[in-house]
Amino acid sequence: MRSDGKTRAPFTLKAAAGLGLAFMHLPIALIFVYAFTTEDKSYQWPPPGFTLKWLEVTWNRPDVWDALKLSLQTATISTLIAMVLGTLCAAAVSRTKFFGRETISLLVILPIALPGIITGIALRSAFSIADIPFSIWTIILGHATFCVVVVYNNAVARFRRTSGSLVEASMDLGANSFQTFRHVILPNIGTALLAGGMLAFALSFDEVIVTTFTAGQQSTLPIWMLEELVRPRQRPVTNVVAMVVVLVTILPILAAYYLTRDGDQVAGSGK
Amino acid sequence: MTVPSPVNATNQSSAVLPGQGGWTGSLSDKFWRNPKLLLILMLTPPALWLGIIYLGSLFALLAQSFFSIDEFSGMVQYELTLKTYGELFRPANLDIIIRTVSMAAIVTVGAACVAFPIAYFAARYARGKWKALFYIGVMLPLWSSYLVKIYAWKLILAKEGILNWIFAKLHLTWLLEAWLAIPIIGGYSLSVSYTGTFLVFLYVWLPFMVLPVQAALERVPGSYLEASGDLGATPSQTFRHVIFPLALPGIVAGSIFTFSLTLGDYIIPQIIGSSRLFIGQAVYAQQGTAGNIPLAAAFTVVPIVIMGFYLWGAKRMGAFDAI
Numbered sequence: 001m002r003s004d005g006k007t008r009a010p011f012t013l014k015a016a017a018g019l020g021l022a023f024m025h026l027p028i029a030l031i032f033v034y035a036f037t038t039e040d041k042s043y044q045w046p047p048p049g050f051t052l053k054w055l056e057v058t059w060n061r062p063d064v065w066d067a068l069k070l071s072l073q074t075a076t077i078s079t080l081i082a083m084v085l086g087t088l089c090a091a092a093v094s095r096t097k098f099f100g101r102e103t104i105s106l107l108v109i110l111p112i113a114l115p116g117i118i119t120g121i122a123l124r125s126a127f128s129i130a131d132i133p134f135s136i137w138t139i140i141l142g143h144a145t146f147c148v149v150v151v152y153n154n155a156v157a158r159f160r161r162t163s164g165s166l167v168e169a170s171m172d173l174g175a176n177s178f179q180t181f182r183h184v185i186l187p188n189i190g191t192a193l194l195a196g197g198m199l200a201f202a203l204s205f206d207e208v209i210v211t212t213f214t215a216g217q218q219s220t221l222p223i224w225m226l227e228e229l230v231r232p233r234q235r236p237v238t239n240v241v242a243m244v245v246v247l248v249t250i251l252p253i254l255a256a257y258y259l260t261r262d263g264d265q266v267a268g269s270g271k
Numbered sequence: 272m273t274v275p276s277p278v279n280a281t282n283q284s285s286a287v288l289p290g291q292g293g294w295t296g297s298l299s300d301k302f303w304r305n306p307k308l309l310l311i312l313m314l315t316p317p318a319l320w321l322g323i324i325y326l327g328s329l330f331a332l333l334a335q336s337f338f339s340i341d342e343f344s345g346m347v348q349y350e351l352t353l354k355t356y357g358e359l360f361r362p363a364n365l366d367i368i369i370r371t372v373s374m375a376a377i378v379t380v381g382a383a384c385v386a387f388p389i390a391y392f393a394a395r396y397a398r399g400k401w402k403a404l405f406y407i408g409v410m411l412p413l414w415s416s417y418l419v420k421i422y423a424w425k426l427i428l429a430k431e432g433i434l435n436w437i438f439a440k441l442h443l444t445w446l447l448e449a450w451l452a453i454p455i456i457g458g459y460s461l462s463v464s465y466t467g468t469f470l471v472f473l474y475v476w477l478p479f480m481v482l483p484v485q486a487a488l489e490r491v492p493g494s495y496l497e498a499s500g501d502l503g504a505t506p507s508q509t510f511r512h513v514i515f516p517l518a519l520p521g522i523v524a525g526s527i528f529t530f531s532l533t534l535g536d537y538i539i540p541q542i543i544g545s546s547r548l549f550i551g552q553a554v555y556a557q558q559g560t561a562g563n564i565p566l567a568a569a570f571t572v573v574p575i576v577i578m579g580f581y582l583w584g585a586k587r588m589g590a591f592d593a594i
Contacts, residue, residue, distance in 0.1 A: 009396040010506075016388030021405075023385065024412040024477060027423035030433065034426055043429040045436045085317040092313040096306065104314065107321050114578070115535015117551045118332075118571045119325070121558055125335065125568075126328030145325050148317065176299030177309070199414070206416045209538065225418045229425065229542050242419045253414045257407060 028246060035243040040236045054236040064224065064241060071221040074136060075204040078143035082200045083193060085144070086151025091185075094159035111146040119146065120213030127214070134216025142214040143207060147200035154196030154260065155189055162188045195259040198252035206249055221245065336568035347565060355565040359573065364553070368573055371550040374465070375533035378472040379480075379526045385473065386480035386525065387518070393481075394488035409485075413478035421542055424471045428462040428543060435461075458545055468544035475539065476532050480525035487521025488514075523585045530581060534574040550574060 009017075035054065037047035058064055089108055093101055111119050123142050132138060166188070170180040208222035215223060221241070228238040302309040338347055339354040358364060393405040412420070427434050438447045451457040451464060458464030491514065499509040537551025548556070550570055557567035 009392055013388055013392055013396075017392035020385050020389040020477075021408050023474070024408065027420065027427060027474065028412065028415055030426055031419060031423050042431050043426045044431045045426075045433040081320075085320055088313045089317040092310055096310055098310060104318065107326070108317070111321075111325055113531065115531060115551070115574055117535045117537055117554055118329070118575065121554060121567060121571060122328040122332040123324075124558070125564060126324075126331050129331055141324055145321065148321070171303070176296050177302050178295045178299055202414055206418070208418055209536075222416070222418050225422065226538065229418065229422060238422070242416075242422050245416045245419050249414060249416050250411060253410060254407070257410060261403070 031239070031242050031246055034239045037236070037239070043235070054240050058237050058240040058244075061237060063219075064221075064237065067219050067221045067224040070136065070139075070218060071205055074139050074143055074220060075201045078140050078147050078204045079197050079200045081140070081144040082147035082151050083197050086148045086196060086200075087155050087189070087193060089148065090152050090155035090159055094156050095164070108149050108152050112149045116146075116207075116209035117213075120210040123210070124213040134214065134218070136218070138214045138216070139211055139218070139220065142210045143204040146207075146210065147204055150200045150203055151193065151196035154192045154199070158189045158192035191259040195256035198256040198259075202249045202252045206245070332568050332571065335564050336572055338565045340563050340565055345562060355569045356572075358566055359569055364570075367548050367550060367553050370547065371534060372577065374469065374472065374549070375530045378469060378476065378533050379529045381469065381473045382477050382480040382529045383484075383522050383526065386477060386484050387522075390481050390485035390488055390518075390521075391514075394485050394491075395493070409478050409481045413482070417475065418538075420475050421471060421539060424467075424474065424543060425462065428460075428467050428470070430460050430462075462543055463545055465545060468540050471539050471543045472533050472536070476529040479528035479532070480522075483524035483528075484518060484521040487518045487524070491517045520588055523588050527578075527581065527585055531574070531578050534577065 033047065034043070036050045036052065037044075038049040038051045038053075039047055086108075089104065092098075093104060119142065123138075127134070127138055162185075166184055167180055170184045171177075175183065206222060208220075208226055211220055211223060212226070219227070222245075225238065225241060225245070228234065228241075232238065335347075336355055337351050337353070338349055339352045340346070341348050359368070389405070389409070393402065393409075397405050426432055429435075435444075435447070438444050447461075450466070451460065456465050456469075458466075461467045461470075495513055495517075496509055499513045500506075504512065535551050537549065537555050540549040541552055550573060554567045554570045557563045557570060
């Protein structure tokens with residue numbers, strides 16, 4: 001039993017927690033200010049003035065559009081592959097106990113537990129050994145591999161909460177495996193899958209470390225940003241792109257949170 | 272060879288429901304009689320994908336670390352040797368490893384210090400709406416774009432940026448300059464110093480520390496703290512002897528992320544920091560411009576081995592229950 005109702009947080013704790021949260025959010029907020037600055041040569045603060053001009057300039061940039069298109073395609077296809085593989089894996093691991101069950105969960109988590117550079121360089125050297133030319137598919141191969149874990153985590157947590165007797169009841173009432181899957185299992189795990197898929201999408205859309213090794217000459221949006229970070233050439237356009245990227249990733253995360261908030265606590269655990 | 276059809280089986284014992292029509296029905300009956308078949312069907316695609324694409328490339332890479340490169344021709348020699356691993360112990364390469372591991376350790380300690388108050392407040396005092404707000408407040412930075420976060424710090428740490436402006440407004444520029452004058456951690460400006468690198472690492476990995484620590488603290492019953500107080504402990508004694516030991520598995524769990532992610536990162540030190548290399552950058556340079564895949568592969572073994580020991584130690588401390 002807790003008697004938290006009466007206790008109040010000491011001031012220092014409140015201040016430290018507040019400062020910590022501010023530390024986590026102010027840098028991102030700063031991006032939104034810089035997207036509208038009139039300064040285009042340096043990162044001057046405070047901005048000398050505000051303008052909407054750079055939104056229009058960015059809108060008319062074909063290279064940004066190409067990068068965005070490639071990123072969206074990669075993220076969509078990788079997410080779909082990850083959703084299929086992750087769900088299959090989660091269903092197998094949570095329904096039955098079998099030899100090598102622990103190994104399978106470890107195998108799923110490994111691509112995200114080891115530093116991304118290892119996954120990246122391993123894939124790259126494998127592509128060169130197997131003589132596979134770089135294309136959108138080499139990027140997808142890498143992305144889908146580390147996206148599986150996100151879908152898997154969400155699906156496993158939901159399977160654990162779904163009672164096995166529901167499936168038995170459905171079978172007893174005469175439904176076959178496919179009907180049970182369609183009418184009993186899918187509605188139960190649907191939101192968790194959707195949430196996992198959205199997080200996988202956000203993860204893939206944002207990934208850069210593995211992508212630098214698997215992309216060859218193509219550039220996804222993060223690769224485009226990385227080039228600008230290393231050699232800044234068009235700061236105002238980069239500012240706008242950064243803002244758009246924040247918006248594009250925040251929306252699926254918030255949606256995933258609302259889909260899984262009733263006690264799952266899974267959205268995001270073990271990115 | 273004929274497979275006994277489900278229909279025949281039902282004819283023999285009337286207690287069982289009749290077999291189902293259509294290929295979906297008979298397939299479904301097969302799954303029911305033979306659960307292993309379904310299991311194998313479900314496991315094969317993910318196991319093949321991860322086993323071939325991921326493990327296959329990983330082993331192919333590790334195998335290359337046992338080859339060496341001919342110093343004159345620059346060609347890879349396909350003979351098994353430990354020579355490449357010997358190269359890791361050259362002073363220049365050893366420096367890189369020590370630099371990276373120390374940075375990872377300092378970032379981990381820093382992240383634990385900053386994360387603890389946030390996690391403690393969220394676990395013990397935040398209720399209802401505030402709890403959700405804290406959760407989203409940690410989740411959003413965790414999932415926002417990695418590059419955008421680094422970019423934001425490039426804006427902040429720039430000479431003409433907001434941090435120098437704040438120091439100037441507070442008439443504290445002398446303090447910043449004194450800090451930058453300290454050898455090793457200082458430098459020409461914040462964006463090319465180890466202090467800058469540390470700040471960005473701390474910022475980018477902080478949410479990974481908050482979540483497991485909060486999960487560990489959620490499990491500490493409030494009555495423990497009251498009991499400790501009733502028995503005459505001061506708040507700092509309660510912290511040292513009750514809260515901290517119970518939160519430790521969570522901190523260790525978080526440190527797995529902060530430590531491992533810092534060990535393998537090559538983008539942050541490249542953009543914010545001095546020109547001295549970290550392990551990730553060394554791997555990148557060796558496989559790219561230098562074309563020395565064996566040495567690059569040997570370098571990737573370093574974080575794998577360190578994390579292996581780290582995970583083994585963490586498991587003994589019960590950190591995996593807190594993830």
